[in-house]
Amino acid sequence: MTRVFSGIKPTGHLTLGNYLGAMRQWAAVDQHRAEALFCIVDLHALTVDHDPARVRRLSRQAATLLLAAGLDPRLCTVFVQSHVDEHARLSYLLECVATDGEMRRMIQYKEKAAREQRRGGSVRLSLLTYPVLMAADILAYGADEVPVGDDQAQHVELTRDLAVRFNQRYGHTFVVPRATHPTVAARVMNLQDPTAKMGKSDDTGPGIVSLLDEPETVRKKVVRAVTDSGRDVVYDRESRPGVANLLEILAACSGGNPETLGGVYESYGALKRDTAEAVVEVLRPVQERHKELCADPGYVEGVLRDGAERARAMSRPTVDAAYRAIGLLPAG
Numbered sequence: 001m002t003r004v005f006s007g008i009k010p011t012g013h014l015t016l017g018n019y020l021g022a023m024r025q026w027a028a029v030d031q032h033r034a035e036a037l038f039c040i041v042d043l044h045a046l047t048v049d050h051d052p053a054r055v056r057r058l059s060r061q062a063a064t065l066l067l068a069a070g071l072d073p074r075l076c077t078v079f080v081q082s083h084v085d086e087h088a089r090l091s092y093l094l095e096c097v098a099t100d101g102e103m104r105r106m107i108q109y110k111e112k113a114a115r116e117q118r119r120g121g122s123v124r125l126s127l128l129t130y131p132v133l134m135a136a137d138i139l140a141y142g143a144d145e146v147p148v149g150d151d152q153a154q155h156v157e158l159t160r161d162l163a164v165r166f167n168q169r170y171g172h173t174f175v176v177p178r179a180t181h182p183t184v185a186a187r188v189m190n191l192q193d194p195t196a197k198m199g200k201s202d203d204t205g206p207g208i209v210s211l212l213d214e215p216e217t218v219r220k221k222v223v224r225a226v227t228d229s230g231r232d233v234v235y236d237r238e239s240r241p242g243v244a245n246l247l248e249i250l251a252a253c254s255g256g257n258p259e260t261l262g263g264v265y266e267s268y269g270a271l272k273r274d275t276a277e278a279v280v281e282v283l284r285p286v287q288e289r290h291k292e293l294c295a296d297p298g299y300v301e302g303v304l305r306d307g308a309e310r311a312r313a314m315s316r317p318t319v320d321a322a323y324r325a326i327g328l329l330p331a332g
């Protein structure tokens, strides 16, 4: 059976981008057709300036939202990265396979390092090595597929390179995974800056729709989205990024196609109103379920406990095999 792994970082409130680019596919498709693992990758949240209590709170919230979005622990494994030691164990081995140059070429490293410096902070070494830990997350489980938004394509490519290199040097140990992306909304853009990805750790509030935003807040944000200087509604990501982003969001939320929808609207106002309503409707059931789950924190904790146990059992043999293959003496 195909094995699928993907993760989400507790670095902020989950966004519409996270939902449309990743979580929705996990719930609607992946958990039904594959042996799927979904991880709250909390170690990755420590790569940038962080508040310990907030990371803990956001980890719980992310777990609750994944379940609210439809992940079913009877169908898939939901767990927290730091509960399973194999991720950190394997990450070190992969650091011995990856190169410094490779890490410095990662777009996300360049962007996030520049942001940390702009904010007056220093760049943590773990931000540079982040993609290696991500490779470990994936390779530890022998995942065939990694369903992600398209901003993660470069990291999955690196994961493939590391898997192939390790296998060639030390003998076949890892499955070489591939990224999969949704056909629409694989990169939801910031509503206030449609040339930048909507990211949960960015600080431009009005450009980011959070999964827990009240309907009125969603409407305001969408209606105030920055559009382009033209008047007619056409789908063109290059010359009309603002309108294209709204059309993609609308298409993803209403089941249409962004090009076709472009021909349907005569004004930006109508497009924004319909997009806002479509988003509100998509978020409604997630928010309702989230509220129910918040009333039962013991359930979420239990899911994470079982998930970690399953994840440990699934990753241990591969990571142990990697230890042997690379030349470490077995503990006996």
Ligand code: ATP
Residues within 6 Å of the ligand: 006, 007, 008, 009, 010, 011, 012, 015, 017, 018, 019, 020, 021, 022, 147, 148, 149, 150, 151, 152, 185, 186, 187, 188, 189, 197, 198, 199, 200, 201, 202
């Ligand atoms: P951060 O700003 O901390 O990097 P993020 O919003 O980018 O947060 P991640 O935890 O890095 O979220 O990514 C979780 C998943 O959501 C990944 O599969 C990623 O590709 C996807 N994703 C993130 N942002 C978007 C977006 N704007 N559009 C589509 N998919 C996205």
Ligand code: MG
Residues within 6 Å of the ligand: 199
């Ligand atoms: Mg990200």
